[in-house]
Amino acid sequence: MFFTVLARARSLAFCALAGAALLGLAACSGNLEPSDKDIRRAETLRPKAAALAERYERSCITCHARPGTGAPLSGHAAAWKKPLQKGMPQLLQSAKQGINAMPAMGMCQDCSDAELEQLIRFMAGQE
The missing domain is CATH 1.20.5 (Single alpha-helices involved in coiled-coils or other helix-helix interfaces)
Incomplete structure (x- = not known):
């Protein structure tokens, strides 16, 4: 006993x-798992510049505004912490070549390097 x-x-x-x-x-x-608040925020976030917002809506939003796609959620700092550690040159290279399930250029074939960088910074919450 x-x-x-x-x-x-x-x-x-x-x-x-x-x-x-x-x-x-x-x-x-x-916390890498987004809360419901994080998800609602990602669904409504848009870049301030109209041209960049148009590119974001047609190319990035499909994966970066929905959980479970494998893409870091727009505006979710915890999800972007590890990718940002690679540095912008590597993130830009990954966006241009594609990474994991993300196609080359992130489906924005007409985006310049500067626009891709602006989109990355926006999604990572740096702008």
């Missing part, structure tokens, strides 16, 4: 410690 109680206590303590560790890791890494 004593050993059963001791085993259960150890099990509960382990579960509590493991849970605390996971919560700590989640807090350190930022």
Whole structure:
């Protein structure tokens, strides 16, 4: 009986410690899963410049305003933290060549490098 109680206590303590560790890791890494508020915001975000907004709506919004596409959600800082660590030259190169499921030029064949960079900065919340 004593050993059963001791085993259960150890099990509960382990579960509590493991849970605390996971919560700590989640807090350190930022929440990559967008909240409903993040999703609603991404659905309504548009660049201020009309020409850039038009390109965003025709090329980027399909994947960057919807969760579950594999693309970082527009305006969701936690989702953009890791990509931004690569630096703008690498992000621009990835946008031009395509990355994972994203096609080359992000479906904006008429976007200049400057426009692609502006779109990346907008989606990452830097503008």
